Amino acid sequence: GQQLNQSPQSMFIQEGEDVSMNCTSSSIFNTWLWYKQDPGEGPVLLIALYKAGELTSNGRLTAQFGITRKDSFLNISASIPSDVGIYFCAGLDSGNTPLVFGKGTRLSVIA
Amino acid sequence: DTGVSQNPRHKITKRGQNVTFRCDPISEHNRLYWYRQTLGQGPEFLTYFQNEAQLEKSRLLSDRFSAERPKGSFSTLEIQRTEQGDSAMYLCASSLVRGEQETQYFGPGTRLLVL
Numbered sequence: 001g002q003q004l005n006q007s008p009q010s011m012f013i014q015e016g017e018d019v020s021m022n023c024t025s026s027s028i029f030n031t032w033l034w035y036k037q038d039p040g041e042g043p044v045l046l047i048a049l050y051k052a053g054e055l056t057s058n059g060r061l062t063a064q065f066g067i068t069r070k071d072s073f074l075n076i077s078a079s080i081p082s083d084v085g086i087y088f089c090a091g092l093d094s095g096n097t098p099l100v101f102g103k104g105t106r107l108s109v110i111a
Numbered sequence: 112d113t114g115v116s117q118n119p120r121h122k123i124t125k126r127g128q129n130v131t132f133r134c135d136p137i138s139e140h141n142r143l144y145w146y147r148q149t150l151g152q153g154p155e156f157l158t159y160f161q162n163e164a165q166l167e168k169s170r171l172l173s174d175r176f177s178a179e180r181p182k183g184s185f186s187t188l189e190i191q192r193t194e195q196g197d198s199a200m201y202l203c204a205s206s207l208v209r210g211e212q213e214t215q216y217f218g219p220g221t222r223l224l225v226l
Contacts (some may be wrong), residue, residue: 030211040204042115042217043154050212078125088153092213098144098167099204099215100151 006102014110021105022073023089031092032065032072033099036085043088047074053070079109082101113137115218117203124193124222132221136205143186144183144215145165146202147171154202154217160186193225 006023013019023032031038031050035043049065049072056063072091076083080105086104116135124130137145143160146154157176162183172178174195180186190197200222204215210221 029215034215035217039222040222042117042204042220045214045216048214054113090153090215098156099154099170101150101155103153 001077004089004091004100005104006105009103010106010107010108012108012110015079015081016026017079019076019079019083019107020073021087021089021107022071023091023102024059024071025091025100026070027093028069029091029093030069033090033092034061034063034072034074035088035090037088037104038085046099076107079107081109084109112126115203115205117154117201119221120219121222121224123124123226125226128190129190129191130223131187131221132201132203132216134138134186134188134203134205136185136203136219138184138215140205141183142206142208142213143180144204145186146151146180146204146208147170148202155212157188157202163193184188190223193223198223198225218222 022056025109037043047063050067053067054065060077086106089102090099120135139203144159145157148154156169160180175191178188188221200220203218206213206215
């Protein structure tokens with residue numbers, strides 16, 4: 001079945017630093033979604049990507065849909081303490097199949 | 112609040128009991144999904160509905176699990192004869208499919224603990 005490899009598994013960074021995380025897939029996706037999840041809560045959508053090569057920003061967050069359609073990355077610039085959480089990538093290969101999630105990147109920000 | 116809502120937020124039950132969770136999707140969304148998430152993992156797909164029709168079920172969805180969306184609006188997920196391995200966060204998501212674009216929005220989840 002489809003698998004998403006998300007890396008790194010965890011990151012400890014200083015406040016103000018930039019962060020980069022990525023996902024790679026064994027198959028082609030038509031949609032990449034990035035979510036953030038806080039403890040005890042559901043995932044919150046950060047950025048949605050629909051086209052290969054697409055680069056989309058949401059405030060300090062920037063995500064790109066890889067041109068091979070098998071990868072995506074998320075960058076966070078100038079990290080702040082509230083960026084702490086688990087970031088998940090998720091891919092969709094057509095409108096009729098379920099989202100496949102990575103295992104998440106746990107981000108810790110040291111003030 | 113016009114987001115996805117789930118009730119209850121937490122449920123503690125004894126092994127062997129039945130439990131039922133409810134999900135209210137975003138009102139204009141035609142698709143509704145159920146996922147299960149265990150510690151340290153991403154959400155895993157269980158089943159989904161297009162309007163009131165249940166279109167796909169994962170192999171994770173054993174015979175003890177049943178989901179309904181009778182009027183194409185809210186959905187319920189029932190687990191019969193709960194087992195300790197059913198302890199997890201159960202997430203609901205809804206989406207509005209436009210052509211090939213689909214974005215799923217999640218509810219806050221129901222955390223189940225089976226003792």
